[in-house]
Each structure stands twice: as structure tokens, then as C-alpha cells.
Amino acid sequence: MGLDFFLFSILFVFLTMGLGLVVALFIRGIDRKLTAHMQARIGPPLRQPFLDIGKLFGKDTIIPENSIPWLYNLAPIACFASAATLLFYIPLGSLDSVLAGRGDLVLLTYLLLLPSLALTLGGFASGSPYATVGAQREMVTMVSYEFPIIIGVVALAWQMTMLFPFDPNLYAFSLSAFSAHLVWAEVGLFGWVGLALILFVFLLVTTGELAKVPFDVGEAETEIAGGLLAEYSGRNLALFYLGDCIKAVAMGGIIVAIFFPFNLSPLLSISGLQANAVDLLFFFVKIIIVLFFSLMLIRVGVARLKINQVVDVQWFTFSLICIVGLLLVWVDPWLSPVLGILGG
């Protein structure tokens, strides 16, 4: 590993970062536009998120008197940084991720928690009653969505370890392994149903993870004035905004990498740089489709849940569906061949 490799890595990090930022904001623009169209409105232009960010960076940044300044200012940076770190773990189309082989799905579930944790800290540090209520609500939602996610991850990891039982060098459940092996192709009928259930829960949990309607109890603008973010302004608010956009892309990217790792280039029979570019574009399109189902459609369709309903839905309903999915994946190796014999 010489200097070349080092420089190349740094370049790659900056490229991923820049591309991730632009795409994240762009996707937020598409999100707002589609939402508006579904409500029979015209909606803001696609570049609206860029304008919002530009404006927020130009505004004054107020630090409230009864806040804890260092924590209050650190939280947005931590949120942005941890969300950006997520980007480095996601394989971009046919390109491998920057940090491939240095972390797996379990690490990612922890990383996904960090931006919310930073938000909560910032909410507590801002010393406003609204923000404190928001932070407490956010903590409760965090606890509730973590359980279904981890059950889903266990089921997927189970599937992957059965594929490579004895290879210690292979990171069995890193995202690259998932992209290389289509999970749907490795299981029989039972596993298929199980995976579909897990995918369904993942799509819905994304909504909770990103604190969007109906799970946006922590921000709830109409009841607690923006909740966690109530005191944030200017640059700090912009960083939270960016972190939120990036997290949406990362979450969509994880689902795409696990469940839909298809590439276009083999179909079009092109190779080299061109293929990478086409796959990258296709990857972003897939993210938009995933987010369309997990963010936009739900947001337009339903209103905000109450905090106890959020916990009920995520703890009981989602976890139950995920456990059923896990069981189906588990029994799949024995039952599906039987089914095949009966059918044949």
C-alpha cells in the first residue's frame, strides 16, 4: 500500500462525498416535487433543497442563552459526519464502496443510529422545553425501530453465513457480499416469502428511521414546534438538514444493495468506465424507487401517529412480521426441497 493507494483513497472519499451530497439533495427535491404532485400541487423546483441549504448557510446562527454551547454546536457536526460515514459503506452500483471489507451490516445498523443520537443530544443541549420533549420522543422511537431492524439483519446474516460456512476471510455479511450474491436466488419458496416480509418491514422502518410521517413524533411541527430542532438556526440547522438527506439516501442504498443489487451493464453488454457510470445512475434510480415507497407514498397517505402507537406498531407489529420472516428463512433449507418433491 504505497502513497498512490493512499491518494487514490482520499480522492475516492471526496468524490463519494460530493456525489452523495448532490444526489441526496437532488433526491430530496424529487421527493418534494412528487409529494406536491400527489397532492395536486405544482411543488417547488427540483433545486429547492440546494436553495434552502444556501439560504441557511447565509443566516445568523443563534446559540440560545440556556443551552450548553459546545454540545449544541457539536451535535449537528456529529450528525452530518456520521450520516456521511454511512455513504462510504454502500457499494455504488458496480463500484465497490470505499470502506469495503472494513465493516458489515451489523456495524451499519449501529451507524444508522448515530445521526439520531446526535439529534437527541442536540435537542437536550438546546435547553428548550420543546426540544427536550422532542428528544425524549426521538429516544423512544429509536428504541422501538431498532428491534425489527436487528431481527431482519439476523435473518439476512443467517442466510449469508449458510452460503459461506467456513471461510474466515470473507466478510460474510458485508454489503459487498450481498451485492455479489442475490439473496432471492439463494432461497426456496419459504425463504422467498420470509425475505419479502423482511423487505416490507425494512421499507416501513426506513420511515421511522428517518423520522418522517407517520413516525415523526420527535419533530412534530404542529404540536411541539419542530421538537428537536426547535432552537436550531442557520448553519447548524443546515447541517442537520444535510445529515437527514444523506441518511435517506444511505438507508435507501442499504435496502437496494441487499435486496435489489441488479446492474444494467451486463444486460446492455458494455464494460469499463461506461458500465460503472450506467450502473451508478441505475443505482440512484433504484434508491429513488425505494424511497418513493417508503417515504413519499406513506407521507401523502397517512397522518402522524401518536407516540404510543409508534411504539406499538414498531415493537409488536413490525417485530412480529420480522420474526415470522426469520423463521421462514430458517426453515427454508429443509422445507423448500420437500415442497419441491411434493410438487414434482
Next chain:
Amino acid sequence: MAKLTKSFHRALWAFHINSGSCNGCDIEIVAALTPRYDVERFGIKLVGSPRHADVLLVTGPVTRKMAKEVRRVYEQTPDPKVVIGVGVCGMSGCVFYESYNLVGPLSEIIPVDVWVPGCPARPEAIIQGVTKAWEKLESLRGKK
């Protein structure tokens, strides 16, 4: 510190203060967000906290109790900011004219940049008020 960037007037976030209005103007403000008028196409959205706001939409004649709060919300809003007084109430008191309970007009409490008259102000008028606010922001940018 605060700079007036070019993106500023294409991304105005509004916070709405009711300083004792009859609720007529408030409903018209909400009407401006509905599919029929859809101010979000100009990047305008209602926010829940004055810390996020660029525009303060103040309705009502400012009652004695609300004067302190209006001033406080004005101070809580980060610079640069624009204040739009919606409805005749804030200008003269309208139907509450000479009530014992008023400390208005609004312009004696906080500096108002744009007035939108009407009782209640029509959504079209509110949108025009926002374009007037753009003009003001542009002239401010010209000065710098």
C-alpha cells in the same frame, strides 16, 4: 454576519404569529398553501419555530398580552428577516378599533416591512406581499 445570498428570496420560510386576530387572516394564510395557490412552488413553507424562519407573518391587532410575545418572537428570529403584517388589524385595529385592550398598531411594536391590507387579506394579496418582500430583500442586497 448575516449575508443576503442569491438563494435567499427563493427559499423563504415563514413563521406565523397570531397576535389576537379573529382567525380570518390565519385561515387565508393556510389557504395560500393549499393546492389552489400552492406557495411552496416559490420555495415558501410554514415552519413551526421562529428560529427557522425568514419571514414573520403577523396577523391581528396586537393585544396587551401579546405585545411582549410578538417582540420576543421577533428577537428570536435570526437575521436577515422580513416582517409582513397581514390584515388591516395590524395597521389600524380594524373591527377592534379603539378597543381598551389593544396596544397596536403593529408597527409600534416591531418594524414592519410589508403590509398586506384586507379583512381578511386574500391569498393572492398575501402572495403579492411576499413578492414585495422579495423586492425589499433585493434592494438590501443591492446596498451591500
